[in-house]
Amino acid sequence: MDRRKFLGAGAAVSAGFAVAGPMGLLSWSPRAHAANLSVSLAARRGNVAMIDGTNAFMFSFSHTSGMSFPGTTLVCQEGDSITINLSNTLNTRVALKIGGTNIRETVSARSSRAFTFTAPAAGSYLYYDDQNNGVNRIMGLHGALVVMPSGIKNRSFSNGPAFVRQYKWLLGNVDPAWGEIVRTQGDNAVTQINPDSFQPRYFTINGNAYDNTHEYNTEIMGHYNEAALVRLLNAGGMVHSPHFHGNHVEIVSVNHQHFASNRKKKDVVSMFPLDVRDVIVPFSPPPDAWPPVSANRIQHFPMHCHAEMSQTAGGGLYPHGMHAPMVMGMAPPSESDLNQSVANLP
Ligand SMILES: [Cu+2]
Structure with a gap:
């Protein structure tokens, strides 16, 4: 389809809202020793409202009685022992894999089980259902696991660059036609969906499309030279x-490989499916802006x-x-959930 046809293909009214992805935090505080943490998640099905009011039928990993798109964010410290009590309410088997690790568990349809693993090295991880060539994951069975370095609250790994704030941008796509197959034929029809039939119609960051990305977990803000770490997960x-x-x-980490020095500077960060990249937005006054940017001027930029x-x-x-606002020159009215877990620490 050419560009003009594609851009002209939609005909709905721009209204409605997207369901915010609640960042239920597992638990974290910087400590000298690892801890035993546990969380209860349920694999669920249900409607998720898209930006134009369309109800997409999706799956999710949620720590509440409702849907969570994306799934509950889990935060811990490296070396922690994590127990997940996973209740699968779906009529199809689910898997929970932690990307870049050998950690993978499955739960049969309509059953529950608990499993325990040791948190991997500090960094950002996707957890997701890896079955059916990505269909289960794209249908919503995914979330972020953030592993902080032991006893450190302003770096993503022990000799990484310092930040003032941290955010997570979990990128997602929604093809409502897939949801309708599952809605009409049952959960297990997910195993029959051909991944090549994928025609995404919604493109989200933390479950939201612009301009619902003006929300405190997604819109990044700060005074000049207050660096923000953004954890990008596709x-x-x-x-x-x-x-x-x-x-x-600055590219800080690529798929769990950390760069302590000689970090590349990029304006575009390519993200293949399942890629995880942590970047630092330095919040430097842009050198080439006209009129010149001064420290007392609030400046808006897009990503x-x-x-x-x-x-x-x-x-x-x-x-x-998939468009998020960035505001330089002022602190956010409320800090991101991920940042609060840092700021509120003793
Ligand atoms: Cu651009």
Whole structure:
């Protein structure tokens, strides 16, 4: 489909809201010793409201009685012992794999089990259902696991760069046609969906499309030179290319490989499906801006994905896609959930 047809394909009204992904935090505080932590998650099905009001039928890993898109964010410290009590309410088997590790567990349809593992090395991880060539994951069975370094609250690994704030941007895609197959034929129909039939119509960050990304877990804010760590995780089924305006970002980690020095500076960060990249947005006054940016001027910049269709919703509604605001020159009115878990520490 050419660009004009694609952008013209949508015909819905730009209204409604997206369900925010509640960042239920498992537990974390910087400590000298590992701890035993546990969380109860349920694999669920249900409607998730898209930016244009469409109800997409999805799956999720949720720590509440409702849907969570994306799944509950888990935060811990390296070496912790994590127990997940996973209740599978679906009529199909689910798997929970932690990307980049050998940790993988399955739970049969309509049953529950608990499993325990040791938190991997400090970094950002996708946890997801790896069955059916990615279909289960894209249908919503994914979330983020953030592992902090032992006893450190302002770095993502022990000799990494310091930050003032941290955020998580979990990228997702929604194809409502897949949801309708499951809604009408039952949960286990997910095993019959051909991954090549994927036609995403919604492109989200933390479950939200622009302009619902003006929310405290996604809109990144700070005074000048207050660096922000952004943990980028691609749970979707397509390549994304987040482009940061205003500042080049420093690539801190790529798929759990950490760079303590000689970090590359990029304005576009390519993200294949399942990629995880941590970047630092330095919040430096942009050197080339005119009029010049001074420390007492509030400046707005976008981050948007350069995969063009990702800037739309419902097949053409621009700019209601993968686009997040960045505001330099002021502190956020409320700190992100991920940052609060740091700021409130003793
Ligand atoms: Cu751009």
